[in-house]
Amino acid sequence: MPRKITCIITDDEPMARKGLQGYIEKIDFLQLAGVCEDALQLNSLLRQQPVDLLFLDIEMPYVTGVEFLQQATNPPKVIFTTAYEQYAIKGYELDVLDYLLKPVSFERFLKSANKAYDYFQSTGSGDKDHLFIKTDTRLEKVKFAEILFVEAMENYVAIYTAERKLITHSTLKGLQESLPPAQFIQPHKSYLVNMDAIGAVEGNILHIDKYQVPVSKYQKEEVMERIGYRK
Incomplete structure (x- = not known):
């Protein structure tokens, strides 16, 4: 089930x-x-x-x-x-x-x-652990666990994994609805982040693999709570 x-x-x-x-x-x-x-x-x-x-x-x-x-x-x-x-x-x-x-x-x-x-x-939020992303003429299978973060780029989004970067025609909100809400957080209006991929937090920057993702001042408190930080 x-x-x-x-x-x-x-x-x-x-x-x-x-x-x-x-x-x-x-x-x-x-x-x-x-x-x-x-x-x-x-x-x-x-x-x-x-x-x-x-x-x-x-x-x-x-x-x-x-x-x-x-x-x-x-x-x-x-x-x-x-x-x-x-x-x-x-x-x-x-x-x-x-x-x-x-x-x-x-x-x-x-x-x-x-x-x-x-x-x-x-939307894939049931028992599925992946989604398919259309890139050019191909449908690429991407597991949720593989995704490091997603970046909005006007009418497109870029999906970053440790091995590749996929670009597809979508809004950030549209893609967000296909991702499990308990696993992904939006630290900034232009980014979605896999919480399991966060390696460190430095000021208003999330260190994710070799990348850095900004955190807006409005989302900082929620991000810290969601990752389990306790003062």
Whole structure:
């Protein structure tokens, strides 16, 4: 069976959280990694434990689900859960997987969960350990573990491994959706990095094999937390 899809519930209503938790327990390819009462708790949890999928309420205190998603860097895929239909258009603008209206029936939840399953299978985030990259007239197989980092170059991206550099027509965001989120981090708007490939951190520079990758000041704290640094 493919790797389970890890997910977090975030909702300020206790009964809504309990209902979603019960639904998730019934579906064998979903694995609940955490339950949060608001976006602030979610923000802290994601820094410690990256996941594949969020079941995210919209109307919450402090920070709404929409506001959280708008400011998040490299967020998991999202299924919105809300009692308000007027957010549907905004949800699709933010490229969410689905939009569940409360009260959510199990039948509708299962349909949404299957949609997430199909998405992760098609992007290679299930049990696959590789992706195929189109370069000129060839399709090149690249294992996730081989990738050191990815660099954005206008309408192209360069994928660096220890042995080769592959250039393909894609956006950084488009390629990011094909990579396992628990393994790759975005330290800068122009780079994705395999955390296993980071050899050292020096100031705002990541040393990766013979290369150096910059870290933006906005991402420094998250990078240090994700690699396990403790002050």
